Amino acid sequence: MEDGTFQSLGYCANTGVDDDVIQWDQRADCEVRQILDRIADKWSLLVISLLDKRSLRFTELRRAIDGISQRMLSRTLRHLERDGLVKRIVYPTVPPRVDYELTPMGATLHSTIHALVLWTEEHQNAIAAARAAYDERIAAEQEEVFGRPATAGYSGASPGRP
Amino acid sequence: MEDGTFQSLGYCANTGVDDDVIQWDQRADCEVRQILDRIADKWSLLVISLLDKRSLRFTELRRAIDGISQRMLSRTLRHLERDGLVKRIVYPTVPPRVDYELTPMGATLHSTIHALVLWTEEHQNAIAAARAAYDERIAAEQEEVFGRPATAGYSGASPGRP
DNA sequence: CGGTATCCCCTAAGATACTG
């Protein structure tokens, strides 16, 4: 085993629900966090979405995702398998063949995830615009602080270390 | 600046959509990844869900989340603000007061996220069961490797490595 | 109060190499 099964989840002790602000945020977060972190990690989404179309072999997945390393694909698949989202089917043929497919539960997750993906696709332009606006606003505020950067006069008084 | 605005997103170059497997996985992933990574990071979800109920001040958020550090709350809020999901309102009063509230876009994101949270809550038992089953199966396979298979007794040779 | 700047640790992800 390379890494532990659990990592952080330290603040999960349901500190006090008296506060009217807290609802599922703290409580459900204990379980939601780890599951969300798992399915929303760098690769799981990709794998799930690919497998939703049809079952795939290890190498097919690797080539389809292409940025992924063997290591991460392997780990991701094992995680998904452990969570019951993906089924691993081994054919004991001479060149080994392993197929991966979504379980029914995995398929339901895909639907939910897809909604999130759609949201992202629908709003990515708005987000990009918001980012641009924000960056510009910040840059403008920097101008005020430094004085007019007529020639981008950056007085390099390195604040370095004391 | 402590950290760059972009980090990875290296494999985004839309390698080749000829493959029938790829659809939004690679293309949309370029945008989806960064946005998903943002909203699924350790704290953003909490903040969004809290703000969905009503606008809150910095300290209110800090106390509501309670496990969060100033640093991370500040960073999280700035990220969300930059993405246009959260609005920051500064009151120039003598003790400074800053309110945060969801933008309309942030509210729509919350709805989508909520669906995912609901999925998680609905399936957490199934996932826990799947994990237990998986772990048990793996343990059984370990037996085969280390001791004698199922027929004979369980040679309790601790399989653990030092 | 509402932040930012610094330091530091720890782990998750990448690269590489080896095996059944």
Added chain:
DNA sequence: CAGTATCTTAGGGGATACCG
């Protein structure tokens, strides 16, 4: 082909101290 084992590194995230 389908993985594991090992090494290394970037950066996420906490603690602390200080500024407007």
